[in-house]
Every structure is written in C-alpha cells, then in structure tokens.
C-alpha cells in the first residue's frame with residue numbers, strides 16, 4: 001500500500017522537468033534497486049530559487065524526488081542543510097518496509113545538494 | 123466487488139469476482155447447520171449437498187466423483203499432492219521433476235521436501251515463450267524419479283504446458299504426474315482421463331467461485347498419503363467437518379464453468395486480440411512476454427514489457443488515476459533489492475524487461491469498451507512516466 005503523500009506526489013508530480021539555467025545538477029541512483037533521479041537546482045543568493053527533477057524508478061522514489069523539490073524551493077540553503085534524519089524521513093509519511101529505501105533516497109538528495117552547494121562555496 | 127470496481131478490474135488471475143449464481147446459491151446454505159456426518163435426517167440432506175458438489179466438480183474434469191477431494195484451495199491441493207506422494211517414499215527419498223516457473227505453493231513445497239526430507243529435484247527451464255519442452259522432461263527423468271509436478275497454465279504469462287505429452291512420457295516410466303491446473307480449470311476444457319494425469323489441483327476463486335475452497339483430483343487413492351487424519355471425512359483422506367457453504371460455492375461455480383467456459387474462452391480470446399491490436403498500433407514500445415496464440419496460452423492473460431518504465435509505477439498510476447487494477451512483474455523488497463518475477467526471469471527476460479512488465483488478465487465480465495478504455499489509459503500513463511524520466515520522444 002502507498003500512503004497519501006506518496007500517491008499525491010507520484011500521481012501529480014509538479015516538479016518534473018528541466019530548469020532553463022540550473023546552478024547545480026546531480027544524479028543519484030540505487031544500483032541495486034535500479035532507481036535513478038536527476039536533480040536540478042537554481043539558487044538566488046543563499047536561497048533555493050527553483051528545482052526540477054527527472055526520475056526512473058518505483059512510485060515511491062518518484063514521489064520522494066517531488067517531495068524534495070517542494071521542500072527546498074524558497075528555503076535558505078542553511079535551513080535545508082540543517083535537516084536531521086528524523087525530519088527527513090517524516091517527509092514521506094509512514095512507509096512499508098519495501099518502500100523504506102526511498103528514505104535513503106531522500107537523505108541522499110539532501111546530502112548531494114549540500115555537497116554541490118558547499119563545494120561551490122568552498 | 124461492486125460494479126464500479128468491476129469496470130476497472132484487470133487482475134482475474136489473482137482472483138475472479140464471484141458470479142451472481144454462486145453468491146446466491148451460498149446464502150441459504152449457511153443455515154444448514156447439521157453435521158453432515160451425523161445420523162439425523164438433516165444430515166442426510168447435507169450429505170447430499172456434498173455429493174452434488176463432488177459430482178459437479180467431477181463433471182467439470184471428466185472424472186468420477188470418488189476421485190474428487192475437497193481442499194481449502196489451490197495451495198492446499200498442491201501441498202497435499204506433493205507431500206502426499208513423496209511421504210510414501212520417506213524411507214528412500216528419490217527425485218522430483220518440476221519447473222522453475224511454478225506457483226510458490228509448489229516451489230516452496232518441493233524445496234521443503236528437498237531441504238528437510240532428502241529428496242532431489244530437477245527444475246525444467248521454460249523457453250522465451252514460457253514453455254517447457256517434452257524432450258527436456260524426458261531427459262530429466264532418473265531411475266528414482268518419484269514425482270513430476272508441472273503447472274498446466276502459468277499464472278503470469280498464461281503459457282500452457284504440454285501436459286498430455288508429458289503424461290504419456292511419464293506413464294511409460296510409471297512416474298506419477300501432478301498438475302497444478304489452478305489457472306487452467308474454468309478457462310479451458312479439462313479431461314483428466316484423456317490427459318492421463320494422476321493428481322490435479324484447482325481452486326474455486328479462479329473461476330468465479332469463493333475463496334478458500336478448491337479440490338485435488340486423485341486417480342488412485344492408495345498412491346497418496348492422507349492429508350488430515352481424524353474423523354474420516356473425504357474418504358478418510360482429509361478429515362474435518364465439511365464447509366457446506368464453500369462446497370456449494372465451488373459446486374455452482376463448476377456447474378456454471380462447465381456450461382459456459384467455451385463461451386467465456388471465445389469471449390476472452392476476442393478481447394485479447396483486440397487489446398493486442400490496440401497496443402501494437404499504439405505509440406508505445408512494448409513486447410508481449412510468452413506465447414500469445416490460442417493453442418499455447420490462455421485467452422485471458424497478457425504479459426507485457428514496456429520499454430523505459432517501471433511496471434510497478436505504471437500499475438499505481440493506472441489504479442489511482444483511472445481505477446484499473448493490474449499486476450506487476452517486480453517490486454521493491456525489504457532489503458533494498460528488487461523482487462523480480464521468477465517466471466519472467468526463468469524465461470530469459472532481461473532485468474529491464476522484468477522491471478517494465480505488467481500482467482493484464484480479464485474474464486467473462488470484461489467487455490470491448492473496457493479494453494479500449496484500458497489501452498487508452500495505459501498509453502497515457504506510459505507517456506507520463508516517460509515524461510517523468512525525461513525519455514519521452516521529442
């Protein structure tokens with residue numbers, strides 16, 4: 001079964017697509033499960049201006065990518081980077097054991113974003 | 123299942139809706155509480171209900187009623203046939219022949235007999251059409267082969283196995299053959315005598331009957347151990363006070379199937395051809411997995427791999443956005459790996475093809491309009507998924 005967060009974000013993923021000019025791009029994949037997500041982010045100073053994704057994977061991983069985009073747009077980079085694991089895993093609601101790998105996906109999206117932005121800053 | 127659900131239901135191989143006639147027949151039976159084994163006059167009537175059910179099932183299989191034994195369904199019938207035959211050989215466990223595409227109730231039972239009881243096994247591999255070959259079967263036979271257990275029609279692809287020829291070869295070597303016919307019975311004609319099978323499993327909920335009741339056809343009662351010891355019901359082969367309601371359900375389902383299955387089959391084959399034509403003429407890139415022609419596969423089943431998408435994701439979109447229910451060839455599992463269909467994998471499909479596979483199965487309540495609405499929705503949602511992945515044709 002899929003919870004409502006997953007169903008809504010997977011059925012109508014409004015952040016699918018490509019940005020005209022992305023400041024950062026990264027891709028994550030789970031070679032075992034076969035999920036692949038490409039993420040694009042544009043910044044406005046310290047804030048995240050916009051974000052889009054492409055995903056090939058199970059429904060929950062597509063939903064996770066959409067949840068991620070919505071959760072970062074308009075937020076400051078510092079705020080997003082400060083998210084703790086518990087907060088991140090709550091973003092997808094209650095998951096079945098077979099969907100838990102998508103929490104890792106969401107964690108990884110956060111990690112990759114931090115890495116991409118801080119690399120540039122550093 | 124209400125009418126609205128029925129409209130979108132394309133998962134008949136998982137279970138069928140119950141027929142009206144079956145549902146109605148079961149309702150009054152719930153009040154017939156007398157124990158069929160008791161000597162009172164109400165019990166006599168209840169025994170008659172059981173006899174009638176046995177006769178109806180025998181009629182569907184071309185069997186005699188004394189060869190029909192009730193079970194709680196296909197899984198129990200499969201377990202019984204395999205363990206019941208092999209338990210005769212516990213002092214000198216020998217060899218089993220089966221296929222790598224059986225239902226779990228066969229595969230896991232065989233595995234149990236191998237791992238815990240000392241039997242050995244050969245798994246026949248299907249070809250890309252989903253069929254095993256009689257020649258492979260013949261060469262798998264060993265001097266100590268004690269049982270062959272092979273499904274009639276596969277639940278994922280509908281591929282029909284050459285059971286009659288296998289039984290002929292087996293008979294020459296005196297090897298008993300058990301056939302899991304759960305997906306075949308009620309869809310095509312079965313004549314156990316002509317086939318020459320020794321044991322045949324069936325399940326009511328695959329042909330418009332209730333869940334939780336099935337049957338094992340047993341040619342020779344002495345060749346198999348009883349399943350449940352106790353009060354002596356089912357000719358002392360499966361004891362326990364009978365479930366008259368379930369028996370009535372399977373009885374009427376068998377009777378309806380006997381009368382109507384040729385019509386259902388013709389109806390389904392027309393729908394299958396319609397769906398295949400619509401899909402072939404659609405813009406989406408796909409392959410049909412396994413044989414699709416009339417003689418080699420069930421008329422109600424299509425297994426389809428769609429390029430560039432995940433079957434699981436497609437199934438969810440079909441359900442949430444259009445109300446269509448289908449099954450898939452793979453799923454994520456708890457340990458971060460994927461669970462790939464063992465059937466499609468055994469047929470030699472690539473991982474990508476298995477991940478992109480869906481199973482569509484329909485039945486007597488499906489009509490042409492539903493098929494075309496289904497294909498429309500499928501095309502829309504495949505295109506949506508390709509858009510999400512960025513691989514839509516530009």
Ligand SMILES: Cc1ncc(COP(=O)(O)O)c(C=O)c1O
Pocket residue numbers: 135136194195196197198200225227273275276277302304305325326327334336
């Ligand atoms: C080929 C096959 N065998 C056995 C079974 C098990 O039948 P039941 O659900 O009645 O136990 C099924 C049901 O899915 C099946 O498809």
